[in-house]
Amino acid sequence: MALNRWLGTLLIVSALGFAGCGQPTKKNPDSQPTAAATKTMAETPAPAETAAAETPAPAETAAPDAAATPAEAGSTAAAGSREAMEEDFENADGMAGYEDVLKMEVPPSSPDVLAKGKEVFAANCASCHGDAGMGDGAAGANLDPKPRNLTVASEYKYGHLELAVYRTGAYGVEGTGMAPLGDVLEPEEMWAVTHYIRSLQK
Numbered sequence: 001m002a003l004n005r006w007l008g009t010l011l012i013v014s015a016l017g018f019a020g021c022g023q024p025t026k027k028n029p030d031s032q033p034t035a036a037a038t039k040t041m042a043e044t045p046a047p048a049e050t051a052a053a054e055t056p057a058p059a060e061t062a063a064p065d066a067a068a069t070p071a072e073a074g075s076t077a078a079a080g081s082r083e084a085m086e087e088d089f090e091n092a093d094g095m096a097g098y099e100d101v102l103k104m105e106v107p108p109s110s111p112d113v114l115a116k117g118k119e120v121f122a123a124n125c126a127s128c129h130g131d132a133g134m135g136d137g138a139a140g141a142n143l144d145p146k147p148r149n150l151t152v153a154s155e156y157k158y159g160h161l162e163l164a165v166y167r168t169g170a171y172g173v174e175g176t177g178m179a180p181l182g183d184v185l186e187p188e189e190m191w192a193v194t195h196y197i198r199s200l201q202k
């Protein structure tokens with residue numbers, strides 16, 4: 001008998017609790033079960049809110065990570081990446097053709113492109129820069145400044161990556177023997193010799 005009454009009370013409390021949940025605006029502020037139900041109601045959303053508040057956090061964390069990956073790759077990876085090229089190219093900021101070359105896409109290299117670049121180099125650059133690009137060509141012997149040794153990346157003054165080498169070849173270095181060769185050579189030939197020069201660098 002006592003158990004039945006206890007169960008009955010439990011049932012009523014549960015029912016009131018349920019009703020309270022279903023109708024948060026229910027009027028009966030003094031009744032205990034309603035207060036209990038209100039407490040339950042107040043607590044119930046908490047985990048949901050916490051979950052909701054936490055859910056975007058990993059997503060937000062993931063987004064900058066994903067964005068950071070290419071940037072990191074750009075700064076540390078292969079010297080030919082766009083970011084590395086633009087950073088290197090800042091050495092030529094303000095020089096002839098800088099703004100125009102900055103907008104260019106670098107066409108890909110290939111064995112054929114390198115073979116063509118080697119020919120272009122032999123015909124147009126080797127007289128000063130030397131057959132192997134060491135800066136020891138006969139036509140450059142009396143120049144001041146001397147033609148660059150193109151095989152040593154650290155000796156370039158205006159950048160040694162693709163955008164920079166292209167600009168130097170096409171627009172030259174004012175006041176030196178490094179004349180602008182963009183009028184003599186087609187862009188395709190300039191890019192080929194650029195890739196070839198990059199292949200000589202150590």
Ligand code: HEC
Nearest residue numbers: 124125128145146147148156157158159168169173177178
């Ligand atoms: C008449 C001689 C001469 C010829 C021909 C010549 N160069 Fe140069 N080049 C120079 C001189 C001199 C310098 C050094 C300029 C300086 O110190 O500012 C130089 C420097 C360079 C540099 C290095 C720039 C730097 O950042 O330090 C590159 C790259 C270059 N030349 C590319 C070429 C290419 C490509 C060709 C052929 C298409 C070519 N040059 C033909 C004389 C020449």
